[in-house]
Amino acid sequence: MxxxxxxxxxxxxxxxxRFDADEMTQQQLAILIGVTRQxxxxxxxxxxxxxxxxxxxIAEVFAVPLDSVFRYDSEPGLETA
Amino acid sequence: MISxxxxxxxxxxxxxxxxLISLMAVAGVYGAYFIDLLSDPSEHxxxxxxxxxxxxxxxxxxxxxxxxxxxxxxxxxxxxxxRDKAVNRKASVSxxxxxFIAVLTITGRVVVVGAWGESxxxxxxxxxxIANLLLAGLVVSEVIYYAAQLYFYRxxxxx
Numbered sequence: 364m365x366x367x368x369x370x371x372x373x374x375x376x377x378x379x380x381r382f383d384a385d386e387m388t389q390q391q392l393a394i395l396i397g398v399t400r401q402x403x404x405x406x407x408x409x410x411x412x413x414x415x416x417x418x419x420x421i422a423e424v425f426a427v428p429l430d431s432v433f434r435y436d437s438e439p440g441l442e443t444a
Numbered sequence: 445m446i447s448x449x450x451x452x453x454x455x456x457x458x459x460x461x462x463x464l465i466s467l468m469a470v471a472g473v474y475g476a477y478f479i480d481l482l483s484d485p486s487e488h489x490x491x492x493x494x495x496x497x498x499x500x501x502x503x504x505x506x507x508x509x510x511x512x513x514x515x516x517x518x519x520x521x522x523x524x525x526x527r528d529k530a531v532n533r534k535a536s537v538s539x540x541x542x543x544f545i546a547v548l549t550i551t552g553r554v555v556v557v558g559a560w561g562e563s564x565x566x567x568x569x570x571x572x573x574i575a576n577l578l579l580a581g582l583v584v585s586e587v588i589y590y591a592a593q594l595y596f597y598r599x600x601x602x603x
Contacts, residue, residue, distance in 0.1 A: 372602055398525040401457045410600025411527050 371437035373412045380425045396420040458519040465511040467590035474583040531596045539589030546581025
């Protein structure tokens with residue numbers, strides 16, 4: 364049974380981008396963007412939305428525009444986690 | 445014993461283990477103090493309370509050091525990043541709210557009972573009772589603070 368969400372949420376493609384970047388590990392990405400591996404895990408799992416600075420750093424690491432990494436899903440819904 | 449503790453905490457990050465240790469240490473050590481206090485209140489005085497507080501601080505430091513050595517055996521500490529700070533901020537608000545309510549309630553009780561206590565035939569709280577009520581409020585707010593941190597780390601901050 365999920366919990367109702369009033370607002371949408373930020374989705375991301377980091378797992379896919381890591382895979383495409385020669386299977387970069389979460390630890391490697393964490394070092395490159397200056398956060399802990401646990402924070403990368405939380406961002407990938409959409410349990411934490413990073414600051415704009417970290418979001419831009421992630422896009423920079425994968426050399427893609429910001430909206431190729433993150434998108435805003437505006438549909439309210441149910442929390443499943 | 446040590447391997448049992450490590451098995452129990454598998455799946456937790458170093459930070460979460462550290463918070464869990466703090467939570468259990470504060471709840472356990474102060475819990476023992478309040479159980480002892482409530483079992484025989486007449487035995488306790490302000491000077492005995494001072495001695496207990498010194499003992500509690502020493503015990504908390506020892507428990508923290510021992511258990512942090514244990515969790516460091518299979519995990520490494522990492523510097524705080526923006527998510528840690530966000531979790532800390534959110535959990536602090538939860539703890540602060542509890543502390544605010546506790547202090548306001550105790551102060552209100554002291555003022556009201558102090559002003560009208562005799563006519564209402566209600567005993568005015570002693571300094572010892574006030575000190576312990578404030579301490580209880582502080583302990584509960586600390587427990588909520590650590591529990592909230594664990595909750596936000598496990599459940600996430602989006603939601």
